[in-house]
Amino acid sequence: MQDAQKQAGRERLFVIKIGGNVIDAEQNLAAFLDDFAKVEGKKILIHGGGKIATKIGEQLGIESKYVNGRRITDSDTIDLVTMVYGGLVNKKVVAQLQSRGCNAIGLTGADGNMIPATRRPVKDIDYGWVGDVQATGLPLDTCRILLAHSLVPVFAPLTHDGQGHILNTNADTIASSIATALSNSYDVRLIYCFEKKGVLEDVNDDNSVITLITKDKYRALLAEDKLFAGILPKIDNAFAAIDTGVKEVLIGDAKDLLQNTQSQTTGTLITN
């Protein structure tokens, strides 16, 4: 299979998502960027926001508002996250990658109209300036051009509504939609960095990583009731990405990034 694709001239692409736990700790971020810069071949980074937006928001008197446990993005909050995610975090990451010889270019989904989104419709809750993105077929022409010229796109978790407004969008979802859209040009491995080494067979044993989950294996694990319930949505999302063209999804620790770009991974590789 791999050989056949290599013959067809398909190149590898890593779509890598990091969350707030990496962004918030300066040393973790520096170590991650050291590794990210060393990843060979085509790559894209999508970063979450981190707690710094909440901290700056508090200083600015912008309250974090929640309804039924879901964050509401009012006008002040969208300005706040546009500043913090799109400016402070994104441009710091870009400058630090540049200092490591990685030709990064920082973007939001508004730039080049790469990630158009729809403001979430109001049903019971008005989430405010929150954008939902399409799962397949994002218009990533500009991203393809950048990749073809060996640039490394770095996306903040922001999109736009095409009517002049920035929207707040979940970084995991952006990563999945980007990976899916680029799967018709590249063999994509979508890597989610989280706080564990991978999917654990025993949630209390960090060394019990299940290194490979196929659909058959997943069915067996579910039948045996072996998996921690909290991980199931991540695995379901991974298979949804695979069903729309992504070759592999890897769930692992940011610290293991380099190993997780190899064929032998320490994290959990999910594939058909």
Add this chain to the structure above:
Amino acid sequence: MQDAQKQAGRERLFVIKIGGNVIDAEQNLAAFLDDFAKVEGKKILIHGGGKIATKIGEQLGIESKYVNGRRITDSDTIDLVTMVYGGLVNKKVVAQLQSRGCNAIGLTGADGNMIPATRRPVKDIDYGWVGDVQATGLPLDTCRILLAHSLVPVFAPLTHDGQGHILNTNADTIASSIATALSNSYDVRLIYCFEKKGVLEDVNDDNSVITLITKDKYRALLAEDKLFAGILPKIDNAFAAIDTGVKEVLIGDAKDLLQNTQSQTTGTLITN
């Protein structure tokens, strides 16, 4: 001359700089972006910061510090302007241009390593995280690629030191360096939007615009002591840009942008 250049296949490029007076007033900005979106052909926008950074800085308890009338960019201030110029202002402009059918892409000088800068050396004053850029030969390969694909680069007045730090850089200087570097590929008109219709023969009469200043004309005006002293550095900088390859520099009102992209301008056209 123009015909010869057209025969040689050189395309027009407008490098357009707007300052805080346009950024700060929502209606002025919307009207400007309406016009900017209508400018035909290749174009680049460079925006200043505006007073919003000072306002948000005050809310965050970041004092504006000055030494001998010059602003000092300490660590808190560079984070502030990275957020506000690189995030809030830049991405709002991009989203609003996208809503006008203009395929904008928001950038700093760190992105694609397009504007490397040197932290200003400490002599009498330590200006902090302020970057000086080279006047000629900026490595704008990525910018050329974007222009070739009909994208519209929108630059915030931020650069980087190649060692992981964002630097605060004068937007006029960035505009001039970009215009100069792209002059070997395009016939560049560099347009500075300011608060007057152009260079005035009588500083008290807004309708006394001098519509064309050549070097000979400039010498004559200087000999007659006709010009307001405050405008002389702008004209000197314009001729410096022209001496390094820029075809024309236009100084005019943001409201007159569309007319000032034509051959008959209402502002002041400066050329050899």
